[in-house]
Amino acid sequence: MKFKIGLIAVFFSAMVLIGCLPSAPGGGGGGERKITVYGFSIMKESLQKEIFPAFAAKWRAEHNGEEVKFESSFAGSETVTNQILQGVPADVGIFSIERDVDRLIQAGHVPNDWYVTPQKGIVNKTPFVIIVRKGNPQGIADFADLGKEGVKLIHPDPVSSGGAQWSILAIYGSELRKSEAETGKRDETRALNTLKAIWKNVIATPGSAREARTQFELGQGDALVTYELEALLMKDANAPIDVVVPKATIFSEHPVAIIDRNVTPDERPVVEAFRNFLWSDEAQKAFVKNHFRSVTNESFNDANPQFAKIEMPFTVEYFGGWKKAYPDVIEKVFRDQVQKK
Amino acid sequence: MSANLSNIRHTHGLDVVKPLSITTLILVMMPLVLLPLASIFIFGTSSGLRSFWNALTAPEAVFALQLSIVTSFWATVFNVVFGLFAAYVLTKYNFWGRNALIVTISLPTAIPTAVAGFALLLLWGPYGILGRFLDPHGIHLMFTAAAIILANIFVTFPLAFGVIKPVFDTMNQSLEEASATMGATRWQTFWHVTLPSLRGAILSGALLTFARAVGEFGSTILVSGNLAGRTQTAPLYIFAKFNEGQVEAANAIAIVLALFSFLIFSVLFLARDWLEAE
Amino acid sequence: MKDNIQTNQAAVSVEGVSKKFGAAVVLDDINFSVLEGETLVLLGASGSGKTTILRIIAGLETPDSGRVILHGKDVTELPARARGVGVIFQNYALFPKMTVEGNIGYGLRLRGRPKSDIAEIVNTLIELTHLEEHRRKHPSQLSGGQQQRVAIARALAYNPEVLLFDEPFGALDAQIRTRLRREIRALLREIKVPSIFITHDQEEALELGDRIAVLNQGRLEQIGTPYNVYNKPATEFVATFLGAANLLLGIVNENRFEAEDIFLKIEPDPKIRDGQSVKLVFRPEDVFLRRPENLTQNYQPLVDGIVEEVNFVGAFERVVVRLNISTRPPILVTRPKSETTVFPLEPGVKVPVGLVRFRILPNYTLASERAARVI
Numbered sequence: 001m002k003f004k005i006g007l008i009a010v011f012f013s014a015m016v017l018i019g020c021l022p023s024a025p026g027g028g029g030g031g032e033r034k035i036t037v038y039g040f041s042i043m044k045e046s047l048q049k050e051i052f053p054a055f056a057a058k059w060r061a062e063h064n065g066e067e068v069k070f071e072s073s074f075a076g077s078e079t080v081t082n083q084i085l086q087g088v089p090a091d092v093g094i095f096s097i098e099r100d101v102d103r104l105i106q107a108g109h110v111p112n113d114w115y116v117t118p119q120k121g122i123v124n125k126t127p128f129v130i131i132v133r134k135g136n137p138q139g140i141a142d143f144a145d146l147g148k149e150g151v152k153l154i155h156p157d158p159v160s161s162g163g164a165q166w167s168i169l170a171i172y173g174s175e176l177r178k179s180e181a182e183t184g185k186r187d188e189t190r191a192l193n194t195l196k197a198i199w200k201n202v203i204a205t206p207g208s209a210r211e212a213r214t215q216f217e218l219g220q221g222d223a224l225v226t227y228e229l230e231a232l233l234m235k236d237a238n239a240p241i242d243v244v245v246p247k248a249t250i251f252s253e254h255p256v257a258i259i260d261r262n263v264t265p266d267e268r269p270v271v272e273a274f275r276n277f278l279w280s281d282e283a284q285k286a287f288v289k290n291h292f293r294s295v296t297n298e299s300f301n302d303a304n305p306q307f308a309k310i311e312m313p314f315t316v317e318y319f320g321g322w323k324k325a326y327p328d329v330i331e332k333v334f335r336d337q338v339q340k341k
Numbered sequence: 342m343s344a345n346l347s348n349i350r351h352t353h354g355l356d357v358v359k360p361l362s363i364t365t366l367i368l369v370m371m372p373l374v375l376l377p378l379a380s381i382f383i384f385g386t387s388s389g390l391r392s393f394w395n396a397l398t399a400p401e402a403v404f405a406l407q408l409s410i411v412t413s414f415w416a417t418v419f420n421v422v423f424g425l426f427a428a429y430v431l432t433k434y435n436f437w438g439r440n441a442l443i444v445t446i447s448l449p450t451a452i453p454t455a456v457a458g459f460a461l462l463l464l465w466g467p468y469g470i471l472g473r474f475l476d477p478h479g480i481h482l483m484f485t486a487a488a489i490i491l492a493n494i495f496v497t498f499p500l501a502f503g504v505i506k507p508v509f510d511t512m513n514q515s516l517e518e519a520s521a522t523m524g525a526t527r528w529q530t531f532w533h534v535t536l537p538s539l540r541g542a543i544l545s546g547a548l549l550t551f552a553r554a555v556g557e558f559g560s561t562i563l564v565s566g567n568l569a570g571r572t573q574t575a576p577l578y579i580f581a582k583f584n585e586g587q588v589e590a591a592n593a594i595a596i597v598l599a600l601f602s603f604l605i606f607s608v609l610f611l612a613r614d615w616l617e618a619e
Numbered sequence: 620m621k622d623n624i625q626t627n628q629a630a631v632s633v634e635g636v637s638k639k640f641g642a643a644v645v646l647d648d649i650n651f652s653v654l655e656g657e658t659l660v661l662l663g664a665s666g667s668g669k670t671t672i673l674r675i676i677a678g679l680e681t682p683d684s685g686r687v688i689l690h691g692k693d694v695t696e697l698p699a700r701a702r703g704v705g706v707i708f709q710n711y712a713l714f715p716k717m718t719v720e721g722n723i724g725y726g727l728r729l730r731g732r733p734k735s736d737i738a739e740i741v742n743t744l745i746e747l748t749h750l751e752e753h754r755r756k757h758p759s760q761l762s763g764g765q766q767q768r769v770a771i772a773r774a775l776a777y778n779p780e781v782l783l784f785d786e787p788f789g790a791l792d793a794q795i796r797t798r799l800r801r802e803i804r805a806l807l808r809e810i811k812v813p814s815i816f817i818t819h820d821q822e823e824a825l826e827l828g829d830r831i832a833v834l835n836q837g838r839l840e841q842i843g844t845p846y847n848v849y850n851k852p853a854t855e856f857v858a859t860f861l862g863a864a865n866l867l868l869g870i871v872n873e874n875r876f877e878a879e880d881i882f883l884k885i886e887p888d889p890k891i892r893d894g895q896s897v898k899l900v901f902r903p904e905d906v907f908l909r910r911p912e913n914l915t916q917n918y919q920p921l922v923d924g925i926v927e928e929v930n931f932v933g934a935f936e937r938v939v940v941r942l943n944i945s946t947r948p949p950i951l952v953t954r955p956k957s958e959t960t961v962f963p964l965e966p967g968v969k970v971p972v973g974l975v976r977f978r979i980l981p982n983y984t985l986a987s988e989r990a991a992r993v994i
Contacts, residue, residue, distance in 0.1 A: 036568065044585060073567045074581070087467030087476075088484045088566040207584075214586040519712035521699040522677050523726040524777065533725070537716035 032067040033270045038090040040077035040162055041210035042229055046290035054286060055277045068270060076208030077162030084109060084259055091263050091271045094256045096162025098322040101257045110257045121255040123278045124292035127310050128170035128249045131224045131231050134240035138222055142246050143171045146223055147197025154221035155202045156212040158330060163209030167225040168334050169325060170250040171195055177248040177312050192333060199338050227252060232291040232306050248312035378599060385596045388589060396593035401569045405578035406597060412486055413554035416493030421547045424501030432509040447499045457495045458563030484566035489574060492560035497553045501546030508542040545609050552605045556598060630655050630813035631781050636685030638671055645671050647837045656811040662824040663834030669817040673783050678702045689780040705774025709786045711766045713758035719769050720754045726777035744772040763791050764799050782814040800826055821861045833857045855980055858900045865950040867899040876979055880943055881922050885979050901977040906952040908970045909962050920973045926964050938964060940972060
């Protein structure tokens with residue numbers, strides 16, 4: 001009996017010991033600053049491996065050794081936006097699509113004059129490509145081939161993923177661009193039919209581009225439309241894949257925004273310094289190293305020999321910017337005609 | 342023919358049904374539970390113990406595990422104490438609305454955990470019904486460890502109560518009366534007579550709650566903010582790593598959670614007998 | 620002055636206690652007391668209110684009116700824990716997670732007594748109740764009788780004002796029941812603690828009680844020694860509840876009981892006037908079925924009867940006799956073995972019927988009469 005009580009006491013005191021909240025890894029010490037970054041899924045490697053340490057070193061050097069600590073969370077761009085709208089304590093958000101920043105502006109989280117930031121807020125870009133299994137068994141050469149009978153496609157969900165919306169714009173725009181080159185006219189019917197044919201082959205719609213890649217890596221599907229960056233990261237990891245570069249494809253451009261609401265005046269200098277740092281040569285070169293393409297200086301991109309040559313590149317401007325592209329293509333074409341049958 | 346059949350049924354030597362039913366049991370469990378669990382372990386050790394160990398000792402992984410254990414611990418403490426209290430009140434007193442309360446306590450069982458998550462957000466979030474009044478005062482519950490504890494409390498609310506209440510129901514009321522006539526105050530009676538009979542139920546209620554809270558995902562991902570190293574619990578870490586394609590890292594923590602659960606239910610199984618024995 | 624002495628002598632006094640549950644009257648003006656060292660049995664059917672009286676004395680129930688006095692102290696307003704009574708519950712209510720020693724010492728621990736004192740008292744009680752081999756066992760490892768002894772020892776540990784036994788043998792089978800009854804009887808004689816038993820078993824009541832209080836529907840029908848309650852029942856209920864009784868309806872006329880062809884001389888009774896409807900009550904063993912030759916007892920002939928049935932039931936013989944007039948219900952007679960061998964009977968035989976003991980009770984058929992009666 002005494003023995004049992006003793007054991008129970010030991011058990012409970014052990015539980016109380018671990019009952020204190022753990023301290024964050026590498027934490028401790030006063031006089032440090034903290035920046036909380038919420039990013040869309042594929043930003044993770046370049047930020048965590050290069051940009052965060054580089055900025056921390058720069059800040060330390062310029063501010064008497066003051067430490068900057070980063071906390072970060074990564075998910076589909078729309079998910080990140082919704083989290084911020086619900087009030088997560090993000091200081092900086094990096095999104096896949098500009099539309100997400102628009103939503104934050106509308107909700108008052110980001111000021112209206114966001115567009116006056118350098119590069120209109122865009123920090124980097126990457127073209128959309130097709131990933132297939134090693135040897136390309138289904139002979140896929142361009143987007144249109146994804147609509148062939150029997151091809152199984154993994155495509156992220158446009159509801160939660162910015163990458164998915166880019167992918168839709170890439171496919172749809174690619175057909176418009178090619179038809180324009182061939183006939184001088186944008187053939188919207190051809191573009192719509194191609195998109196419909198491809199969507200029929202979609203077997204899974206994961207929540208983010210990164211989730212889509214993981215599912216593809218675990219052996220699901222024959223093909224995946226995604227950022228070039230993802231394809232190159234997979235190649236770096238010696239994944240058994242081939243990259244198919246479409247003749248015409250879109251460059252996705254990724255905006256950054258300071259979440260005003262969560263930034264105290266005290267924190268603002270360091271947060272702004274971090275945002276501006278993203279356009280520094282150091283950061284842009286780091287992005288290139290991690291397979292994003294620079295938006296400040298095209299010559300930086302020559303440093304990465306793995307970047308593909310795109311014959312007919314275009315951007316969201318081809319549709320008249322996100323303000324038109326979202327309602328015209330994502331809503332009126334994709335949602336109303338492709339998804340709803 | 343019918344004679345043969347009845348002969349078989351009444352065989353005393355070999356009972357065919359026994360090995361047959363046990364085999365069926367295992368065969369059904371194989372693809373549903375045993376093999377998926379086994380594959381976690383097979384995959385986890387396939388690239389060597391070293392990479393398993395590295396995945397396990399990554400600072401964010403360690404933090405995620407600690408955070409899970411700590412938040413689950415507090416949720417367990419709360420729910421066991423509350424469950425005990427609720428079971429006591431609802432057994433001892435009969436009042437209008439008593440059954441409604443019992444049903445309400447059990448309600449979280451049927452509510453999807455994601456709903457639990459956004460329900461908490463709708464209440465305590467910076468724009469929530471109550472949260473919007475707290476936010477200007479710098480009181481933030483959501484996207485902190487407190488949010489994870491709240492979510493854990495919500496989803497595991499009925500568990501401890503559900504285990505403790507039936508023991509109260511079957512407990513002989515005359516035990517408490519006997520204690521009172523012998524000179525005990527209510528508190529002494531509760532401490533010396535009621536509580537000892539509940540030891541087993543409390544332990545299993547606590548372990549059930551804890552096991553369930555450690556594995557909680559749906560509500561946590563909504564209310565925690567999922568910040569690695571700050572509000573990312575073990576299941577969120579697994580999910581994040583899986584999404585990033587780092588299946589090994591995800592798997593290492595999954596193994597820990599699986600072992601953890603195994604441990605908890607072993608304790609549940611053994612300690613219950615041990616505590617009840619007498 | 621005399622009253623005061625009586626109150627001081629009484630260990631327990633229940634004065635004018637009434638209790639209602641909703642509209643139902645459970646107890647109606649109950650008065651009795653238990654003397655020091657005395658054992659009182661509250662006898663009644665289920666629903667008679669006997670358990671409620673016990674619970675009111677223990678403090679587990681509050682009366683609507685009336686007082687409970689323990690050794691001269693009014694405890695009506697005190698909670699159960701402050702009364703110091705010992706209750707032996709029907710199922711013993713031993714604490715399952717405590718050993719025998721733990722159970723017995725519980726009341727002392729609650730009173731903060733020093734450990735050495737507790738050990739000494741527990742030892743004494745364990746010896747008294749012969750539980751030496753079981754001191755470290757838990758209740759679930761004990762037999763019913765052993766559990767009961769633990770329950771008694773547990774209540775005795777803190778010198779209770781009174782011991783209250785709630786149907787203590789209810790859960791036991793007949794043989795063990797008889798044995799335990801004797802054990803408890805012996806124990807109570809030894810310790811001399813005032814005790815109140817409640818039971819529905821008349822045999823138990825007769826054997827255990829120094830006095831018996833018979834309860835019927837919340838009213839105390841009679842209180843007295845087992846001999847008096849059995850042989851001189853005050854009411855028809857008491858007569859029929861304690862053992863079998865034959866009833867004959869008649870009237871009183873000039874110190875005679877008259878019922879058609881039956882005439883019986885009776886003692887004058889101031890409570891009964893001439894012409895009043897009464898019942899003649901007599902027990903089966905008080906009937907004689909032969910001429911009273913050599914009878915030293917007080918014998919009165921009743922009338923002739925015809926034997927209808929003769930049943931041998933072990934220690935005695937049960938005879939059904941129809942008294943003369945065929946519309947009259949037959950009476951039951953029991954005869955001891957000695958009688959049956961000397962004077963055998965068989966159905967159809969005509970026998971003279973006589974009584975050695977009987978009671979005349981007023982015949983209350985109307986509720987209003989019953990309520991208005993004076994005991």
